[in-house]
Amino acid sequence: MELREFRKEIENKLQRDGWIFSYNHKEATLRIEDVTIKKGVTVSLKPLLAKWERNEFDSIDEVIRYVEVGLQSMKQQVILKGNEKKIFPVIRATSFPTETKEGQKLIYEVHTAETRVYYALDLGESYTLIDESLLADSDFTAAKLKEIALFNVRSLPQPLKEDVVAGNTFYFLRAKDGYDASRILDQSLLEKMASRIKGQLAVAIPHQDVLIFADIVNDSGYDVLAQVALQFFGQGRVPVTALPFLYENGELEPTFILAQRKPKN
Structure with missing residues (x-):
């Protein structure tokens, strides 16, 4: 299926009174906006089309649900005070x-040369995502927000699935709670x-819904x-970075790996 046809398929399934569509050809993103609240959801179509082409036919249903839930949540009253346990990075x-x-500045800070940390209220x-106006209404400082978010992410479960390839051990964390990649901020886990x-x-x-650890013992x-990072990067609903990091002396350093060959096993 071509990208244009795929976009039309999604638009047809998302026809609602009061919803309008705008398409960014350069970024291949579709924005669905509710005119009553003047807010919307932006969907990256290429990763979804890739899922479709791999016969993962639930990809369209997935994005429909994502948009419906996202726009519905925007109609909810959002308050940080009293919801501290629902704040995550x-x-x-x-x-x-x-x-x-709408022009409101989001609260964020630099994480690595490839990544930033934003803050979210779970609904x-x-x-x-938490912006300056929402933060101001709560009487929290940015430092307090960070403290709360990091405390909460440390409390999340850490399910790991293990796989050994060519003598190297890979651990995949996929709790399916939207904060899998966020666990990289848990220094005790690292x-x-x-x-x-x-x-x-x-x-x-590679994307927000997976965290990969690798015990590298050979080339x-x-x-x-x-290869794994690049593959996952292309599949994620919210891609982050295809560059892996080396962890040394308590620090994460992005590293470019030029893959020379595919392992035989």
Whole structure:
């Protein structure tokens, strides 16, 4: 299916009174906006089309649900005070906007050369990013917001699935709660993974819904990690970065890996 046909399929399924569409040809993104609240949701179509082409036919239903829940949540009254346990950090690429469509500046800080940390209020099936106006209404400082968010992300479960390829061990964290990549901000988790590996610890956050740890013990491990990170990057609803990180001395350093070959096994 061509991208244009795929977009039309989604638009047809999202026809609602009061919803309008705008398409960005350069970015291949579709924005669906509710004219009554003048807010909307932007969907990246290429990753969804890739899922469709892999016969993951629920990709269209997934985006329909995502848009419906997102626009519905925007109609809710959003208050930080009293909802401290629902505040979490979210990881985004440095290309991610720094303000809302309405011109409100989002609260964020630099994480690495590839990533930023934004903050979100969880609304159940979705979340809203916290901007300066929302922060001002709460009487929180940006420092307090960060403290609350990092405390909450440390309380999340850390389910890991393990896979061994060419002697290298890969750990995949996918809790499906929207904050998988955010767990990279849990320093105690990074230290725990560093203590259990035999070689070089590498970390990848190709999109918001996965966190990958790799125990690299040979050159093939770097090749596998590069290929896995790139594959996941193309599949994610909210891509972050295809560049993995090396973790050394408590620091994350983005690293470019030029994969030379695909491992035989």
